[in-house]
Amino acid sequence: MIEGFRGLAQKSQGQRKEMDFLILFLIYVALSLSCMVVAIKFSRQSQEYFARISHRITQMIGPVIPRWLQVAVQMALHRLIHQRNSFFLALHLVLEAAVYGEYSWEVFPSCLELGFTFSILLLPYILMLGKMYFFYLCCTSDPGIISPTNHKQLLKVYAYDGILYQRACICSTCKLTKPARSKHCRVCNRCVHRFDHHCVWVNNCIGALNIRYFLLYLVILLGMAAAVGTVTVSFLVHVALMSNLPQAMYVNNDGEHVPVGILFIVQKLFLTFPRILFMLGFTLLSFFLLAGYTTFHLFLVMTNRTLNEWYKKNNYRCHRDTSCPDRPRWGHLYHKGFFTNMKEIVCPVTSQKKLR
Secondary structure (H helix, E strand, O other): HHHHHHHHHHHHHHHHHHHHHHHHHHHHHHHHHHHHHHHHHHHHHHHHHHHHHHHHHHHHHHHHHOOHHHHEEEHHHHHHHHHHOOHHHHHHHHHHHHHHHHHHHHHHHHHHHOOOOOHHHHHHHHHHHHHHHHHHHHHHOOOOOOOOHHHHHHHOOOOOOOOOOOOOOOOOOOOEEEEOOOOEOOOEEEEOOOOEEEOOOOOEEOOOOOHHHHHHHHHHHHHHHHHHHHHOOOOOOOOHHOHHHOEEEEEEEOOOOOOOOHHHHHHHHHOHHHHHHHHHHHHHHHHHHHHHHHHHHHHHHHOOOHHHHHHHHHHHHOOOOOOOOOOOOOOOOOOOOOHHHHHHHHHHOOOHHHHH
């Protein structure tokens, strides 16, 4: 083992390049996912800002780019951002297929050879089946579309708070009076009861009638990432221990025997299992992003808020002053306690009778 790591030390410069590539790849994945999350999270509030940036960039590079190409790019971006499409839905499935493909091709059979429990190895597949069920419901179920037939009934469900939701506010597109907590989705071109947000990953609005499916979808998706990541990390740790990598040593330039560090171990594993390390890096990054997003949504549910209301609260927050000492703070009108809030998610409120 020592002789083997002598060669590793002699070739450290070339392998450090591989290690640098791994670090750069992980940074690239982290930045890409972070930018994607930020863009999706703030797209509704920042469309005008991004439009101004796009206009300035077009003015700078316009003279050197053919007009037909500019028009094609603008049409593609408009189609991608402002119209309902299946791009992100397909991207989600492709990324998931890539992760599970690598898991099934290398991790699963290798773990079987090492004697891992079969039920543990099957857990990611079981979670995937549950996720696909709720993913399908999120994509196809009615989020709570407001139509002329149910409009009058939905008007009585929630009281108007006078802050975010005003009486007699008519949707200019649907030509219907907006019920409290509803919103017109510009992507789907429809008003949605208890509108939360438009999710590009399921290509559908999230509202009163499918928020419970969306939450279960997020929780199971988080469990999938945790299961795949845990099994993969266990496999790599098992391989490292079987190879005695933590006890291995190499000879430095002074001829001294020095224990290898964690970076050398990761480097060795990366050189041996590059695709598994790529998959693991992406899975771990996805897990932490999903954990934050899922926790935030659970917090909103427990306090009976929607994502749309959370975005708007800073602009419409009511400050107590001498002119309106009894005016309530926003956020307490719809909060009925933890159990009542959860019941509202499980059994969506669609009539005044149910609300009582």
